[in-house]
Amino acid sequence: MTDNAQTIVDTALRTAPPAELEPGKYYAFHTPGGIREVDLTGDQHKDQPTRKTGTTTVRDAQSFLAYWDKHHDTASEVYADSDRLTITAVLDAHQADSARWAGHRLHLALRETTAWKQWLRLDGELMDQEAFAEFLEDHLPELLEPAAADMLEIAQSFQAAQKVDFQSATRLTSGQRQFQYVETQTTKAGQKGQLTVPETFIIGLVPFEGSEGYRLTARLRHRIGQNGLRLGYKLERPDEIRTTAFADVVKAIGEQIDVPVMNGTAA
Template sequence: MAEQQKLDSHAIELVTALATEGTAPSILHITTSGLGAGLPSSLPVAFDRKSQAFKSVKGLVEEFRDAPARRKGTASTNTLASFIDLVNRHKDADSVLFGKTSWPEPKLTAVLDYDREGVAARNRGHRVVYTFPLTDEFKAWVNGSAKPMDQESFAAFIEEHAAELAAPFDGERSTYEPLFKETMATPSDVLSLSRHLEVMVSAKAKQGIRLQTGERTVEFTEEHQNAKGEKVVIPGIFMVSVPAFVDGDPVRIPARLRYRIAGGDIKWFYQLYRWEFFLREQVGFDLKQAADGTGLPSFEGAPES
């Protein structure tokens, strides 16, 4: 009797083990030969005997991974120098640079894990970008362009941004003076004008004349002086030299000086000439500097998304 009970117990254990084994999932390895590039030689999958279905084990494996399987993500830099240094830290033989040089969103992008012809495609997911953050000084000049200002505001603006006025080069004189038929001013000319306007802020203005030298004049008259007034020479063009991007090189932009007189009141404004062109030119220079500084090929445009 005892022997029979022992056999029955063993049979139950055996049946239970076989039932458990018949429903337990197992790991199978599927070869990937002929399925294309970018795959390992075999793929581990779990086979669920109960549902007769294959399931990926990738999620379970990733849950226990101590370090990333590959580099990915996008780093953002605030200066061109930092962009070059970070790219040099992570680049390899196939890394490339892309430059979007048009306004309003210029950007340099380094794709560190880029692919090339003749080899298997890479992930293209590890990147460094530089979005050319604008300086406050450049934004002030752009935002104020072509906007009329009263005499006091205009004089204050010129005084505040005096450090960004530049003497014209000979080549700039020969280019812009014939183009605009105006005389180019030096920084001292523009500052003298602004300081004179501060004194004459309460005076009435009368339309001036154009001198034989090509300069214009405006006549200011104090009310208590009757017709007696003082003529002020108005320069037609001046040069602005201001870093457009944080820690970047100065961009030189010609500005035309204008005024409008109505009922003795005068409004002043300046117009930056083709400033988007000069900005795009500077971005192109910076793209070349980044290519030279990293030794990587560069392309105008944007990488694959």
């Protein structure tokens, strides 16, 4: 192209009236620098996205069902993973005769309650009398049998028996344990006494936020040594309770939706 012809083209391009481009279409233009492409097919050029995408995370079954009711269709799928304590819905899952994006998901990630974590953290650990008594006092709402008032009295008894020398512990036929001690305080030195506590006690815990409560048995643990009396508890099969609690969440969701809850993880 001659210089004169190029000048004519450049002038024509500069003086051409502006043209409005339509969203949702793809354009290509010849320019002096080559072909220029303009892509207006993306969602950012539309009033609303072409399809739903993203993963919404909820923390309880009720929230899961609320989101599910709003967004699912007949091809949506649900998966439960007991190892990860998660339930995932693929809301735009593949259909039987066609593929879909599988990019719109609902994820239930259960969180353990503070009380559950605190009881599990000290499970099998031995504490001094004061620490054990304070733990019982801090967790009175979870103590079911004996009643919280009785357990508070036991905790206060341990706090009062600080200046004593524990010598033995005997298991009684009543299912309690009796600790024998000798006073070491100056005014009461040599006086003997005893402290009776339950061998087992029942606690009520909610494993996950928004889930039901469950009863657990805790067995009293103790050790009498050079550092005096140390106390603790051992929970009976807490892992089984945790597994049952997750299964109950899966069941509660499965009863309210019209598709099976599959055991596994979504692709």
